[in-house]
Amino acid sequence: MSVFASLVEQLADLLQPLFHGSAAAAAIVLFTALVRLLVHPLSRAAARGARARAALQPRIAELREKHAKSPEKLQRAVLELHAEEKVSPLSGCLPSLLQAPAFFLLYHLFSSSDIGGEPNALLAHRLLAAPLGDRWADALAAGGVLGGAGLVYLVLFAVVAGVAVFNFRRARTTLAGGMPLDTPGAGGVAKVMPFLSFFTLVTVAVVPLAAALYVVTSAAWSAVERAVLYPA
Numbered sequence: 001m002s003v004f005a006s007l008v009e010q011l012a013d014l015l016q017p018l019f020h021g022s023a024a025a026a027a028i029v030l031f032t033a034l035v036r037l038l039v040h041p042l043s044r045a046a047a048r049g050a051r052a053r054a055a056l057q058p059r060i061a062e063l064r065e066k067h068a069k070s071p072e073k074l075q076r077a078v079l080e081l082h083a084e085e086k087v088s089p090l091s092g093c094l095p096s097l098l099q100a101p102a103f104f105l106l107y108h109l110f111s112s113s114d115i116g117g118e119p120n121a122l123l124a125h126r127l128l129a130a131p132l133g134d135r136w137a138d139a140l141a142a143g144g145v146l147g148g149a150g151l152v153y154l155v156l157f158a159v160v161a162g163v164a165v166f167n168f169r170r171a172r173t174t175l176a177g178g179m180p181l182d183t184p185g186a187g188g189v190a191k192v193m194p195f196l197s198f199f200t201l202v203t204v205a206v207v208p209l210a211a212a213l214y215v216v217t218s219a220a221w222s223a224v225e226r227a228v229l230y231p232a
Contacts, residue, residue, distance in 0.1 A: 002115050002116035004105055004109060005109055005115050005120070005121075005122055007031075008024060008027050008028065008031070008109070008122060009024075009121070009122070011027035011030060011031065012024040012026075012027040012125065014027075015027055015030070021125075021126055021128075022126065022127050022128060023125075024122065024125030024126075024132060024210075025125070025126070025127035025132060025209075025210075025213055028106065028132075028210055028213045028214060028217075029213060029217045031102075031106075031214075032102075032213070032214045032217040032218055032221070033217065033221065035099060035102045035218075036099070036217075036218060036221045036225075039095045039098050039099060040225070042095045042098065043095045043225055043229065044229060046095060047229035047230060050230070056081060056082070059081060060078060060081065063077045063078060063081065099218060102214070103211060103214055103215065103218075106208075106210050106211045106214050107207055107208060107211040109122065109210070110122060110123065110132055110133045110208040110209070110210035110211060111133070111208055120133075122210075127152055127209060127213070128148065128152050129143075129147075129148025129149050129151075129152060130148070130149035130152040130153070130209055131149070131209065132208065132209045132210040132213075133208050133209070133210065134149065134208065134209055135205070135206060135207065135208060135209070136153050136204070136205040136206070139152070139153050152209075153204075153205075156204055156212060156213075156216055157201060157204065157205075159216055159220065160200050160201050160204055160215075160216055160219060161201065163197070163200075163216075163219045163220050163222075163223045164197035164198045164200055164201065164219070165197075166223045166226075166227075167197035167219070167222060167223055167226065168197045168198070170223075170226045170227070170230060197219070200215055200216075200219050203215050204216060
């Protein structure tokens with residue numbers, strides 16, 4: 001925690017001439033971009049896997065006809081097909097899973113009053129009028145929806161809503177064309193996954209602002225990445 005806190009402080013110091021009092025917020029956005037850049041090769045691999053799954057759909061349709069009266073045999077045959085072709089039906093989840101530690105690290109960092117036995121200096125940083133350690137409830141209590149901190153959150157919610165709608169449409173298109181729904185558990189994932197984009201709104205509202213910035217930046221990156229890797 002103390003090492004990561006020092007890293008954020010150093011990044012903030014580097015960005016301070018450009019962003020002044022919001023330098024720590026800019027450092028978090030930069031950190032998020034670096035994390036997404038590191039996992040981008042896995043995102044590209046996931047896109048290749050989606051195309052491979054789409055190519056298997058005609059063969060899966062044949063299996064569906066062959067085992068129409070036996071769901072168990074159909075599931076087993078689909079799993080064997082994927083194993084034979086070395087295609088994982090859930091490979092697209094890996095990039096998201098690998099980002100989770102970075103998010104939870106930021107969450108704990110900006111939820112702790114002390115780090116290494118010393119007061120957490122990061123809590124003094126702000127994004128404009130909103131402290132990075134506060135939540136939306138704190139912004140509402142301090143000045144209401146249209147207060148300084150409240151307006152920061154309104155902008156974040158607007159960005160997240162726009163990105164969520166974009167990701168929702170893209171996710172539905174990708175799943176419709178690529179995920180074999182006869183794989184055990186895949187049907188449920190396919191139904192739920194497009195709506196996960198909107199869960200970001202809830203996350204932004206309840207986590208510290210620093211962690212919310214990570215979520216918003218990562219969601220925006222996903223929207224651009226999906227547009228590039230999954231062209232309509």
